[in-house]
Amino acid sequence: MKKEINIREATADDLSDLAEISRTTWDGDDYLEGVSEKWIDQQGFFVAELCGKVIGCAKLTTLPGKIGWLEGLRVHNDFKGKGYGRILAEEILQIARGKAKAGHFKSIEFSTYVNNAESIGMAEKQGFKTYELFHVISLENPPVQNTPVVLKKFSPTVEDFSIYPEHAPCGWKYISYSSSDSMKWMKENAEFWQVGTGAKFLSANRGSEISPLASAMDDREGFIQGVFAFAELKRLDYLEIMVHDSHKKILNTAVKNGFSYWDEQGTANLPVYRLFDK
DSSP states (O other), X not given: OOOOOEEEEOOGGGHHHHHHHHHTSGGGOOSHHHHHHHHHHHSOEEEEXXXXXXXXXXXXXXXXXXXXXXXXXXXOGGGTTSSHHHHHHHHHHHHHHHHHHTTXXXXXXXXXXXXXXXXXXXXXXXXXXXXXXXXXXXXXXXXXXXXXXXXXXXXXXXGGGTTSSSEEEETTEEEETTSTTHHHHHHHHEEEEEXXXXXXXXXXXXXXXXXXXXXXXXXXXXXXXXXXXXXXHHTXXXXXXXXXXXXXXXXXXXXXXXXXXXXXXXXXXXXXXXXXXX
């Protein structure tokens, strides 16, 4: 008989178990270990405990616009396939629904890579549906620029995000940029760069994830050259660009300059899901 798990708020005592989970996820290329301490301080970070050992976790984050954002659902490899992930996901969703009922959330959303079939399957059974589509493309060892590119920081306005229908990417989170608290959140979680007097873009605080802003639509080559200059400035050997599905010209320009998809070429691979309760 499967043993019951105890779901509770994470504490600093769980960090070693969380690190172990992170190192068994996505072949060890996972961000969980790097954010666990911060998430514990933020609260809304839950763990699933079995016989005194943390075997899973999930995070409920409040994003601008009163969006309840589900992220960080993980189960240790040794305990997958036993239903623990489903139990944990259901529990966190019930907490989110309670907050929505109390007026704390206007919607409940999440995003994941399109090949994360297990999480997507669970979410669709819960009532989540695809709401918006993004692409992630990547490049290892970006080229060094022969001609110097001038980069300068700037303070963004809502107009800079006007190319996005609703959600603006900031790393692997997608923000309702027109809400009253969105600019403050963005400035705390990203850096904003302009290439000379042309293309503008943001880089999430984690460092390697970049997204174009409005002026990049008319200066696509400048945007890419600025991204390469940014990589050189930050000494990055790996880059990811998050782009909305409607930004085909920017996607094409990035691909021509060496960026590529992880799997099927040209297909949106980062859906944003929203809960539609029956």
